Structure formats: C-alpha cells, structure tokens
Amino acid sequence: MxxxxxxxxxxxxxxxxxxxxxxxxxxxxxxxxxxxxxxxxxxxxxxxxxxxxxxxxxxxxxxxxxxxxxxxxxxxxxxxxxxxxxxxxxxxxxxxxxxxxxxxxxxxxxxxxxxxxxxxxxxxxxxxxxxxxxxxxxxxxxxxxxxxxxxxxxSTNENGQALYYDRQLTDRYGIKLPETLADAWTWDEWLRVFKEIQAGERKRRGNEQFFALYPNMGNTGLFFSGIFPRSAGGKGSNAWKMVSDDGLKSSGYLNSAEALQGLQLIQDIHHKHAIAPVSTQKDMFYNDQVAFFCGVPLYLAPIKKARPDIDLATAPVPFIKTPIIHTGSxxxxxxxxxxxxxxxxxxxxxxxxxxxxxxxxxxWTSPPIRKSMVADRPEFKTKPMALFIDSITEWSVPRPKVPGFSELDTMWSRLEADIVSGGDVKALADDAARRIDAQLRRYA
Missing domain, CATH: 3.40.190.10 (Periplasmic binding protein-like II)
Known part of the structure; x- marks a missing residue:
C-alpha cells in the first residue's frame, strides 16, 4: 500500500x-x-x-x-x-x-x-x-x-481469527500446540487435544461443566461458524463458496456433501464429542470455564482484565480440509x-x-486496514497477536459476497441454532437452502 x-x-x-x-x-x-x-x-x-x-x-x-x-x-x-x-x-x-x-x-x-x-x-x-x-x-x-x-x-479495521488459551493449562498436560499457520492442525488433530484437556480439567476441578472450547456461535452470524462448512471443501468448491457465483442460489452449495460434513461437525462438537457448551455467553472464557476461545483481537482487553494472571497464547483455528477464516468489519x-x-x-x-x-x-484494539500500518502497531508484530495478522494475510476471505447478505446471515443463524439443538442436519440444511434461495432470487 x-x-x-x-x-x-x-x-x-x-x-x-x-x-x-x-x-x-x-x-x-x-x-x-x-x-x-x-x-x-x-x-x-x-x-x-x-x-x-x-x-x-x-x-x-x-x-x-x-x-x-x-x-x-x-x-x-x-x-x-x-x-x-x-x-x-x-x-x-x-x-x-x-x-x-x-x-x-x-x-x-x-x-x-x-x-x-x-x-x-x-x-x-x-x-x-x-x-x-x-x-x-x-x-x-x-x-x-x-x-x-x-x-x-x-473498512474501519481488520480482525483475523485465532484460538485464545492459557499456556499454563496446556503446559500442565505437556501439550505443545501449533503457533503458526504453517503448523496448523485439522479438526481431527484438535479433537484429541480438546478431549484430553477437558477430561483432565473436569477431574482436577471436580466440575463437569468445564468445556474445552467456546467456538463463538449463536451471536455472530456467519462470521465464526460459517467457516465450518466452507473449510470442508477445497478452495473454489461449492462448499467453500457457500453460494453460487451469481449470488442467487445456495442449493447445491450450503447443502453440498462436503458442506454437510462441516455442518455435522457443528452439531458434533456440542453433542457427540461434547467439547463445546451450547451457551452463547462469551464470558465463559473470561471466567475460566472453557480452555479455548475462538476470537478476534477486540477480545484481548476484556480477557486480560478478567484474567490478569493468564499466560495468554494463540493458536490457528482448526479446519477440516481447507484453512479459512472470515474477517472484515x-x-x-x-x-x-x-x-x-x-x-x-x-x-x-x-x-x-x-x-x-x-x-x-x-x-477497536484491532489491526489496521493497511499492511504498511502494522509497523506502528508493535502488539501485532509479536506473539500472541501476530497470528491475527498472519491469518488476515494468508487465510482470510470475505463472508459470502452476495446481494441479500443480511437475509443469508439471518437464515444462517437460524440454521446454526437448529443444528446445535440436535436436529437432522441434512434436512435442516436442505430446508435452509430452499428458504435462502427464495430470498436471494429477489436480487436477480
């Protein structure tokens, strides 16, 4: 720039x-x-x-x-x-x-x-x-x-995404996590660690309500949870796109076979694997009730205020097949x-x-919109916050770029809630795609 x-x-x-x-x-x-x-x-x-x-x-x-x-x-x-x-x-x-x-x-x-x-x-x-x-x-x-x-x-600012965690917790279990995008883990690799830490902490604390992950769902629309189905496909695939190139159809995209894999994972982390709470309260990480928190740089200040003794670290967000994050403001x-x-x-x-x-x-305690400005923001040049800049540069994509995004985002939120509640994923996705298509066609 x-x-x-x-x-x-x-x-x-x-x-x-x-x-x-x-x-x-x-x-x-x-x-x-x-x-x-x-x-x-x-x-x-x-x-x-x-x-x-x-x-x-x-x-x-x-x-x-x-x-x-x-x-x-x-x-x-x-x-x-x-x-x-x-x-x-x-x-x-x-x-x-x-x-x-x-x-x-x-x-x-x-x-x-x-x-x-x-x-x-x-x-x-x-x-x-x-x-x-x-x-x-x-x-x-x-x-x-x-x-x-x-x-x-x-834009007003950039964001990026990463998993926040307390290094003291992972050190307790002798677990070394990836710190760079080059070493990022898939969901399969992360699930083993999430389960190990959750089981260990529940036993140590005597509290069955401690969870491994707060995935930041339920109050952010597509921003966080939308990467689940998109990361399940290869770059440029229907799952990765989520919506057709002309912006008028989600059928065959949101409910494609690969996208369904990502949608099923949303449900599984809450039920089958049970490593994430159904709660939509971000303060669970602030209150030391979860081990990992998928967040943006804006959360840094409240985390440090709520947990002054935390040894804060970040790790790349998990992915299924293709690394991807949503960013923008x-x-x-x-x-x-x-x-x-x-x-x-x-x-x-x-x-x-x-x-x-x-x-x-x-x-907004967030990254600037220009690459040349990062030099004047030293907090984003070193760990743990440098990872956000890397994710912006290498993994970020806009949320689906379609007329009618508000309608898409609203219907996504309903779909996400129904999936987390335990409904049949394919039936829910098929129904959501039909309803989204009807809204997107208004912009033809």
Missing amino acids: TRSALHAEPNRRDLLKGLSAGVAAAALGGLSPAFAQSNPYAGLKGEPLELLIWDGGAFVDNMMASVQAKWSAVGGGTLKFRKVPFGDLDRAVRSANQGGAGPDVFLANAPNVITYKKLGLIEPVTDMFSKEDLEDFFPTVRLGSEIDGEFYGP FAWLVNRQTAKMGDAKLFVKFMGSPEGNDVVARG
Missing part, C-alpha cells in the same frame, strides 16, 4: 488547522497547481456532513470525537451523527433516502456493500484511491468493497444521493488513509 500523503505536507496541515473551513477552501484555490495537486484533500469545502452509524454507546461516541478532531485538522467540516442499533443498521441504510435527504455517509456492515451497490444506494470512490492504496489494503478490505471494477469504500460508504458528494468522498478517502484509519483501528 501507499505511504500516506497526509504526512507529506505538514505546512499545509498547519495552515488548515488555523483556518475556518470556508477560508481553507478559498486558500486552496489560490495555491500553485503543483501544490494543490500534492494535497490529498484538494477541493475540500469543509461542509458539514451527516453520518449514519452504529450506536455503540460512549465507546463509539468517543472514537468518533477523535475522528472529528482529525478530520477538522485537514479542513473537514462538522460531523453530525444519526445513530441506530446494530440490528437496525441494514434497514436504516436501505431506507435512508426515503422521505427526504438522507445522510451523506453510511457506516455499514461490510458484507452488505454489494447489496447496497445492487440497490443503487452508494457511490463508488475508486477515484479517491491510487493503485498503491488499493494494494496496501489487506486482502478482504479490498475484495469486500470491489465490485465490477469499482471500489466502494474502506464495518465499511465507510458514500450515499449516492448526497448533495455534498465532493466532501463526502473526501471524508471516505480520509477514513481509508493511515491517519484516519488509525483512530478507529486503535479504538
């Missing part, structure tokens, strides 16, 4: 800090062509912008206050926020332009970018990013927002109907720059 142009013009930034938005725009017009061309935000008017965002409480409010300060420093105007709960975010974006002027910028769930493009709601921002910029983005940041040769907006998108197109696009450009992204990625 490119090195940020934000750092190339310190005198220009100092000038903008001392000017009102209107004066800054006027001053920009009087600069020499060469100077104006080197300014990454040439043409910025400093207009107020309205953003539709997830209502994450004080945490997100404080983060966006920092974004406002950084945006103002390059000549941006006031940011106004229209906040909605996460569960209502997709609906709010779809209806944003009904009954009057909508917000200028959407902060949307990243897998829905293709849906909003299909519905004609968002404006491409390809012209805001150079070839070097696009190459600097981590793979899923780019792939998730690139559609038909156009780029629609950068929210995406910054421009409302196609905004009356402030210039400033809205420049704001999205800013949020994809190193300076703009750093505020949000650090706020």
Whole structure:
C-alpha cells in the first residue's frame, strides 16, 4: 500500500488547522497547481456532513470525537451523527433516502456493500484511491468493497481469527500446540487435544461443566461458524463458496456433501464429542470455564482484565480440509444521493488513509486496514497477536459476497441454532437452502 500523503505536507496541515473551513477552501484555490495537486484533500469545502452509524454507546461516541478532531485538522467540516442499533443498521441504510435527504455517509456492515451497490444506494470512490492504496489494503478490505471494477469504500479495521488459551493449562498436560499457520492442525488433530484437556480439567476441578472450547456461535452470524462448512471443501468448491457465483442460489452449495460434513461437525462438537457448551455467553472464557476461545483481537482487553494472571497464547483455528477464516468489519460508504458528494468522498478517502484509519483501528484494539500500518502497531508484530495478522494475510476471505447478505446471515443463524439443538442436519440444511434461495432470487 501507499505511504500516506497526509504526512507529506505538514505546512499545509498547519495552515488548515488555523483556518475556518470556508477560508481553507478559498486558500486552496489560490495555491500553485503543483501544490494543490500534492494535497490529498484538494477541493475540500469543509461542509458539514451527516453520518449514519452504529450506536455503540460512549465507546463509539468517543472514537468518533477523535475522528472529528482529525478530520477538522485537514479542513473537514462538522460531523453530525444519526445513530441506530446494530440490528437496525441494514434497514436504516436501505431506507435512508426515503422521505427526504438522507445522510451523506453510511457506516455499514461490510458484507452488505454489494447489496447496497445492487440497490443503487452508494457511490463508488475508486477515484479517491491510487493503485498503491488499493494494494496496501489487506486482502478482504479490498475484495469486500470491489465490485465490477469499482471500489466502494474502506473498512474501519481488520480482525483475523485465532484460538485464545492459557499456556499454563496446556503446559500442565505437556501439550505443545501449533503457533503458526504453517503448523496448523485439522479438526481431527484438535479433537484429541480438546478431549484430553477437558477430561483432565473436569477431574482436577471436580466440575463437569468445564468445556474445552467456546467456538463463538449463536451471536455472530456467519462470521465464526460459517467457516465450518466452507473449510470442508477445497478452495473454489461449492462448499467453500457457500453460494453460487451469481449470488442467487445456495442449493447445491450450503447443502453440498462436503458442506454437510462441516455442518455435522457443528452439531458434533456440542453433542457427540461434547467439547463445546451450547451457551452463547462469551464470558465463559473470561471466567475460566472453557480452555479455548475462538476470537478476534477486540477480545484481548476484556480477557486480560478478567484474567490478569493468564499466560495468554494463540493458536490457528482448526479446519477440516481447507484453512479459512472470515474477517472484515464495518465499511465507510458514500450515499449516492448526497448533495455534498465532493466532501463526502473526501471524508471516505480520509477514513481509508493511515491517519484516519488509525483512530478507529486503535479504538477497536484491532489491526489496521493497511499492511504498511502494522509497523506502528508493535502488539501485532509479536506473539500472541501476530497470528491475527498472519491469518488476515494468508487465510482470510470475505463472508459470502452476495446481494441479500443480511437475509443469508439471518437464515444462517437460524440454521446454526437448529443444528446445535440436535436436529437432522441434512434436512435442516436442505430446508435452509430452499428458504435462502427464495430470498436471494429477489436480487436477480
């Protein structure tokens, strides 16, 4: 990726800090062509912008206050926020332009970018990013927002996935686990270890409710559990794709023979192998009630707060046939109907720059969206957190890139719950595929 142009013009930034938005725009017009061309935000008017965002409480409010300060420093105007709960975010974006002027910028769930493009709601921002910029983005940041040769907006942060565990526990049993992707284990290898540790800890603790693994199911949709059926197939297979290339059919994909193997494993870890609880409470790992926790970097702080004496380590997530993880987060998108197109696009450009992204990625204690930014995040260059960067770089794929992702995700959650409850896996998968197909066909 490119090195940020934000750092190339310190005198220009100092000038903008001392000017009102209107004066800054006027001053920009009087600069020499060469100077104006080197300014990454040439043409910025400093207009107020309205953003539709997830209502994450004080945490997100404080983060966006920092974004406002950084945006103002390059000549941006006031940011106004229209906040909605996460569960209502997709609906709010779809209806944003009904009954009057909508917000200028959407902060949307990243897998829905293709849906909003299909519905004609968002404006491409390809012209805001150079070839070097696009190459600097981590793979899923780019792939998730690139559609038909156009780029629609950068993510807020990256994630990655890994198994968290306490090294003191594995040392107790003399077990050495893989620490790199090159040494990653299949599910068959992991199941032996999960069973050994669970049996040993239940005996040692006198507690039959201690479990080996919290797989993070039940409250995250496809993000974690969707990799079970996908990893059961080879790369490019129907199971790996989950949905057809045209995004209109899951029959023959979600319920293919290989995918069924992965879906059956979801049920088996809760029942046949009984190494995972049915509970959907993430605090089981925080409370030392499970040995392993499939998580993202965001969980690091609460883990250390809840368990200050933990010798925290990470291992690559298990796979059946093909290593795969889902990653990605929210995406910054421009409302196609905004009356402030210039400033809205420049704001999205800013949020994809190193300076703009750093505020949000650090706020979420997550990896940045650019490979070049990792050098300034030492926590992701050493164990245990470096594994997340490796998984982003080598194993990550977007969640299924289909119009109607929200519908797919909702129906997946129902399928997952029914499978965990003990229902017939093939019958459930066949029924889910039929219902998903009906929803996806609406986008034909």
